[in-house]
Amino acid sequence: MPANSNTEHKLTVRKGPAEIPQDPRSVFEGxxxxxxxxxxxxxxxxxxxxxxxxxxxxxxxxxPPELKSDVKAFIGQEAMHGKVHRGWNEHTQASGYDVSAVANLMESALSNFDRLDFIHPALGLSVTAALEHVTATQSAWFLRHPEFVGRLEPKARDITLWHSCEEIEHRHVAFDLLKVVDDSYALRVGGHVLGQVLLWGSAFYGLGLILSQEKSLTVGEMLAELRQNLPGLAEFTRNNVEQFFEYFRPDFHPEDDDSRPLAAAYLAEKKIA
Ligand SMILES: [Fe+2]
Ligand SMILES: [Fe+2]
Known part of the structure; x- marks a missing residue:
């Protein structure tokens, strides 16, 4: 178990928000x-x-025994996130956007991931540890930028911030397990690079697929929207790029930037702690 692990924080599996955003075009104001x-x-x-x-x-x-309860809670939290987002996605599909190709693409990529075991059996765990760093640092960014997340419609904001808080809470779990299984730097950064390709490849594929079916505005209007939102987008992107490089630090640990107080404050304020 790495010395800087954060197992003294007990993780809680919570029931996620029950309601999902109703109009896919109005998830983010303006x-x-x-x-x-x-x-x-x-x-x-x-x-x-x-x-x-x-x-x-x-x-x-x-x-290791001292990580077992965190792994169990990690599984519970991620399963609940998946359930809530499945409801959101079904609503997107029912609203007239055929997004089934994204699920199909992910299914074929991830269900065959074990074929890469010949590279290293823990490559999937390494990808997970790296993507947990991405989700946790994006989550912290959301909590630090209320002017940005304040533009999410209330149900989307509740889901995003509840999910964000739990990503911050369990950010160390996959990383600490990877360290126990194999502490190799090459394995860690290899999973990081592969994870980024999988994440952003799928995200932009999904975004392109939805936008190609969006009939309410032209390509020119889409570009104009992007220009209008450039400051927030640039700041979000800068954070992602900085955190991408941060993960390469040989002595990196997810808890180096402890954003737990931000998550705890939000959960207490919403009375879902
Ligand atoms: Fe999650
Ligand atoms: Fe997570």
Whole structure:
């Protein structure tokens, strides 16, 4: 178990918000394109989080006793995230956007991931640890930028921030397990690079697929929306790029940037702690 692990924080599996955003075009105030960015990100969660769960379960017999309860809670939290986002995605589909190709693509990529075991049996766990860093640091960014998340419609905001808080809470779990299974730097950064390709490839595929079916605005209007929202998007992108490089630090640990107080404050304020 790495010395800087954070197992003293007990993880809680909560029931997620019951309601989902009703109009896929109005998820993000004033921008159909950004609304669809959130719809596209939501498409990735159910299958992606199932993959995360499988990748930690694969090493159940090598999980140290002190990490076991965190792994169990990690699985519970990710399963609940998948359930809530599945509801969101079904609504996107029912609203007239055929997004089934994204689920199919993810299914074929992730259900065959074990074929890469010849590279390293823990490659999937390494991808999970890296993507947990992405979700946790994006989550912290959301909590630090109320002017941005304040533009999400209330139900989308509740889901995004509840999910964000739990991503922050369990950010160390896959990473600490990977360290126990194989502490190799090459494995860690290899999973990081592969994870980024899978994540952003799927996200932009999903976004393109939805936007190609969006009839309410022209390509020119989409570009104009992007220009209007450039400051927020640039800031979000800059954070992602910085955190991408941060993960390459040899002594990196997910808890180095402890954003737990932000998550705890939000959960307490919403009375869902
Ligand atoms: Fe999650
Ligand atoms: Fe997670």
């Amino acid at each position: 921008s159909v394109v950004l609304s669809h960015f959130f719809n596209a990100m939501s498409l990735l969660f159910p299958r992606g989080e199932e993959f995360f769960i499988d990748s930690v379960r694969k090493f159940a017999d090598r999980t």
